[in-house]
Amino acid sequence: MKRPRPSWNPTDIRGLARLISRVENRDPGTLATLAQMHDAQHGAHRLGMTGPPGAGKSTLVDQLIRRFRESGERVAVLAIDPSSPFSGGALLGDRIRMQTHAGDDGVYIRSIGSRGARGGLAQAARAITEIFDAYGYDRILIETVGVGQSEFDIMELADTTLVILVPEAGDTVQTLKAGLLEIADGFVVNKGDRPGADAMAQALAAMIALDAHGDHPIQEEHDAAHRVTRETIASPSSATGAWAIPVLTTTALTGDGIDRLYATIRAHQSWMAHHPAASEKKRAVRRAAFYTLCATLWLERVEQAVADNPALARIVDAIARGKANPYDMAQKILAQCATS
Amino acid sequence: MKRPRPSWNPTDIRGLARLISRVENRDPGTLATLAQMHDAQHGAHRLGMTGPPGAGKSTLVDQLIRRFRESGERVAVLAIDPSSPFSGGALLGDRIRMQTHAGDDGVYIRSIGSRGARGGLAQAARAITEIFDAYGYDRILIETVGVGQSEFDIMELADTTLVILVPEAGDTVQTLKAGLLEIADGFVVNKGDRPGADAMAQALAAMIALDAHGDHPIQEEHDAAHRVTRETIASPSSATGAWAIPVLTTTALTGDGIDRLYATIRAHQSWMAHHPAASEKKRAVRRAAFYTLCATLWLERVEQAVADNPALARIVDAIARGKANPYDMAQKILAQCATS
Numbered sequence: 266m267k268r269p270r271p272s273w274n275p276t277d278i279r280g281l282a283r284l285i286s287r288v289e290n291r292d293p294g295t296l297a298t299l300a301q302m303h304d305a306q307h308g309a310h311r312l313g314m315t316g317p318p319g320a321g322k323s324t325l326v327d328q329l330i331r332r333f334r335e336s337g338e339r340v341a342v343l344a345i346d347p348s349s350p351f352s353g354g355a356l357l358g359d360r361i362r363m364q365t366h367a368g369d370d371g372v373y374i375r376s377i378g379s380r381g382a383r384g385g386l387a388q389a390a391r392a393i394t395e396i397f398d399a400y401g402y403d404r405i406l407i408e409t410v411g412v413g414q415s416e417f418d419i420m421e422l423a424d425t426t427l428v429i430l431v432p433e434a435g436d437t438v439q440t441l442k443a444g445l446l447e448i449a450d451g452f453v454v455n456k457g458d459r460p461g462a463d464a465m466a467q468a469l470a471a472m473i474a475l476d477a478h479g480d481h482p483i484q485e486e487h488d489a490a491h492r493v494t495r496e497t498i499a500s501p502s503s504a505t506g507a508w509a510i511p512v513l514t515t516t517a518l519t520g521d522g523i524d525r526l527y528a529t530i531r532a533h534q535s536w537m538a539h540h541p542a543a544s545e546k547k548r549a550v551r552r553a554a555f556y557t558l559c560a561t562l563w564l565e566r567v568e569q570a571v572a573d574n575p576a577l578a579r580i581v582d583a584i585a586r587g588k589a590n591p592y593d594m595a596q597k598i599l600a601q602c603a604t605s
Numbered sequence: 606m607k608r609p610r611p612s613w614n615p616t617d618i619r620g621l622a623r624l625i626s627r628v629e630n631r632d633p634g635t636l637a638t639l640a641q642m643h644d645a646q647h648g649a650h651r652l653g654m655t656g657p658p659g660a661g662k663s664t665l666v667d668q669l670i671r672r673f674r675e676s677g678e679r680v681a682v683l684a685i686d687p688s689s690p691f692s693g694g695a696l697l698g699d700r701i702r703m704q705t706h707a708g709d710d711g712v713y714i715r716s717i718g719s720r721g722a723r724g725g726l727a728q729a730a731r732a733i734t735e736i737f738d739a740y741g742y743d744r745i746l747i748e749t750v751g752v753g754q755s756e757f758d759i760m761e762l763a764d765t766t767l768v769i770l771v772p773e774a775g776d777t778v779q780t781l782k783a784g785l786l787e788i789a790d791g792f793v794v795n796k797g798d799r800p801g802a803d804a805m806a807q808a809l810a811a812m813i814a815l816d817a818h819g820d821h822p823i824q825e826e827h828d829a830a831h832r833v834t835r836e837t838i839a840s841p842s843s844a845t846g847a848w849a850i851p852v853l854t855t856t857a858l859t860g861d862g863i864d865r866l867y868a869t870i871r872a873h874q875s876w877m878a879h880h881p882a883a884s885e886k887k888r889a890v891r892r893a894a895f896y897t898l899c900a901t902l903w904l905e906r907v908e909q910a911v912a913d914n915p916a917l918a919r920i921v922d923a924i925a926r927g928k929a930n931p932y933d934m935a936q937k938i939l940a941q942c943a944t945s
Contacts, residue, residue: 282896296932296936297648297933298935299931300930300933303930303931303932304930317776317777318657318776318777318779319775319776319777319779347858368620380800408771432755435659436658436659437655437657437659439658439659442611451847479763532650547927548925548927550923550933551924551925551926551927552921552925554931555921555924555925555931556904556907556908556934558931558932559903559907559935559938559939560900560901560904561900562935562936562939563899563900563903563904563939564896564900564903564940565895567896567899568896581892581895583890584891584892584895585888585889585891585895586888586891587887587891590640590643590644590896591891591894592636592639592640592644592898593640594895595895595899595902596636596640596902599899599902599903599906600898602942
C-alpha cells in the first residue's frame with residue numbers, strides 16, 4: 266500500500282519514547298501513526314521471554330543483550346511489569362540494564378506497567394514492537410514475568426518464545442504443563458548451577474517427548490498455530506524439517522550457556538523464516554491480532570459516545586450502580602450501528 | 606426492568622451445565638438468556654481465590670466448601686484451569702472435589718479452560734457467576750491458578766478476593782507486591798505447618814503496613830476502586846469502618862485455620878454490604894465489565910460479517926499473510942458503522 270513519507274524520524278529516540286507513551290495511554294491520535302509504522306516494518310526478530318517470578322529473566326535478558334550487541338545487532342527491549350498491574354512502575358531488572366547499557370545507543374529499553382483494563386496490554390505490546398521494528402531495531406525482546414494467560418497472549422507477539430524456569434519450578438511445570446508446551450519454542454533452565462537443574466531439564470524433555478505422542482482435544486479457531494506446533498514436535502526427526510523444542514541450561518549470573526542459547530535463538534529464527542508451519546502460525550496470530558484491534562477501536566468509539574452523550578452516560582451510571590441491564594444496553598448501542 | 610418469565614429452571618442442573626457450555630463456546634444465542642439471568646440474580650457472595658501454582662488452593666477450596674455446607678449454604682465453584690490455556694481440560698483438584706462432594710446437590714463445581722482468545726475469559730467467567738447467582742447459589746467460589754494479569758482481571762468479579770501463598774512464595778511476593786495489594790482483601794499463608802510460615806505472614810503484614818503509608822502513582826480510569834481500597838487500608842482503625850487487609854495462616858490438609866478464614870470471609874462480606882468504599886469499587890468493576898461486553902458483542906458482529914462476506918474474508922486473509930494493513934481495515938470496518 267502506497268503511503269506518504271512517514272512523519273517520524275528513526276533516529277529521534279525522544280520521539281520514540283513519546284510515541285510509546287501515547288500508545289500506553291491509548292491516545293486515539295496515535296492510530297494513524299501506527300498504521301504508517303505497520304507498513305514501515307522491516308521484519309525484526311521478536312524474542313519473547315516469560316517465566317515465573319524469580320527465574321532470573323532480567324539477568325538472562327541482560328546477558329542476551331550483550332551477546333546480540335557483540336553481533337552488531339540493535340536491540341529493543343519491552344519489559345512488561347507485573348509488579349504494577351494497575352499503577353505503573355519499572356522493573357528492578359530494567360533499572361539494572363538501564364545502567365549496564367547506558368550510553369549504548371544500539372540498545373533501547375522500555376518497561377510498561379500491565380494495564381488491568383480489557384486486555385489492552387497485548388494490544389499495546391504489539392503496537393510497541395511494531396514501532397521498534399519500524400525504528401530499525403533488529404532484535405526485539407519482549408519480557409514478561411508470570412505464567413498466566415495474559416503472558417501467553419503477549420507471547421503470541423513473539424517469533425520465538427523462551428520459557429525460563431529454575432530448578433525449583435516443579436510446581437509451575439506441573440500446573441501449566443499443556444500451556445507451557447503450547448507457547449514454548451524452547452525451555453531454559455536458569456540458575457543451572459543449583460542442585461536439581463539437570464533433573465528439571467530431564468523432566469522438561471520427558472514432558473516434551475510425552476506431549477509429542479499425546480493427543481489433546483484441540484480448540485477449533487485460533488490454534489492452527491499450536492496444532493501445527495504440536496505436529497512438528499511429534500516428528501522431531503522427520504523430513505518436514507520440524508522444530509524440536511530444545512531444553513537449555515544457563516547460569517545467567519556467570520554467562521554460562523548464553524552462547525548456546527544465542528545459537529538456538531538464531532536457529533529457530535531461520536526455521537521460522539523458512540518452515541511452512543511457522544508461516545501458518547504467524548497467519549493465525551496476525552488474524553487474532555486484527556480482531557483484537559477491531560474490538561479496541563469499537564471500545565474507543567463507545568467510550569467517546571458515552572463521554573459526548575449525557576443520556577448515555579446516565580445509563581452507564583445506572584449499569585454501574587446495578588440498576589440497569591448491561592446486556593440490553595450493550596446490544597442497544599450495537600443496534601444503533603449498521604455494519605454490512 | 607420488567608421481563609417475561611425466565612425460560613430456564615433453577616433446579617435443572619443439566620440445563621445449567623448446558624448453559625455454561627454455551628457461554629464457554631461463545632454461542633451468540635446465549636446472550637438473550639444472559640440478559641434474563643442478569644436480572645434474576647439475588648446477590649450471591651462471590652469469593653475469589655488466586656495464587657501461584659502449588660499453593661494448595663484446591664485443597665483449601667475443598668475445606669471451605671465443607672465449611673460453607675455446614676452453614677447450610679449452597680455453593681458453586683468456578684475453577685479456571687490454567688493447565689489448558691488453549692486446549693480445555695480439568696483441574697486435578699477439581700476432580701478431587703468432584704468426588705468429595707459427589708451426591709451433595711448443594712455443591713456445583715465447574716472448571717473451564719482458559720481460552721487464549723482476546724480476553725474472553727474474564728467475560729465468560731463473569732457470565733457464569735451471574736448464571737450461578739440466578740440459579741440460587743449462595744456462595745460462588747472463583748478459583749484461578751497463577752498470578753498474572755488475567756488472574757487479576759478475573760478477580761475483579763469477586764466481592765472478596767483471597768490471595769493464597771505458601772511459606773516459600775517469597776519471590777512471588779517480591780515481584781507482584783503492588784499487584785497483590787491491589788487485589789487482595791485478605792492473604793492466606795497456606796501449608797502453615799511448614800517452616801517459614803510465620804516469617805511469610807509477618808512479611809506480608811509489613812508489606813501491607815508499608816503500602817498503607819506509601820503513595821503510588823494511580824492510574825486514572827478503572828481504579829477508583831483500588832484507590833479507595835488503599836485509602837481504607839491507610840486507616841485501618843479509623844472511624845470510616847475501613848477494611849484492614851488480614852493475613853491468615855492455614856493448613857488446608859488438616860483443616861487448621863479454616864474456621865477463622867470462614868469468619869474473615871463473612872466479615873468482609875458484611876463490610877462489602879455496608880461500606881461506601883465497597884459500593885464504589887463495585888461500581889467501577891461493573892462499569893469496566895459493561896465496556897468489555899460492548900467489545901465482545903462488536904467482535905462477534907465483525908466475525909459474522911467476515912464469515913458472510915467473501916470480499917471481507919479475502920482482506921482478512923491478506924492481513925493474516927501480512928499483505929494488508931490491519932489498522933486501515935479495522936478503521937474501514939468501523940467507518941461503515943454510524944454510531945451516535
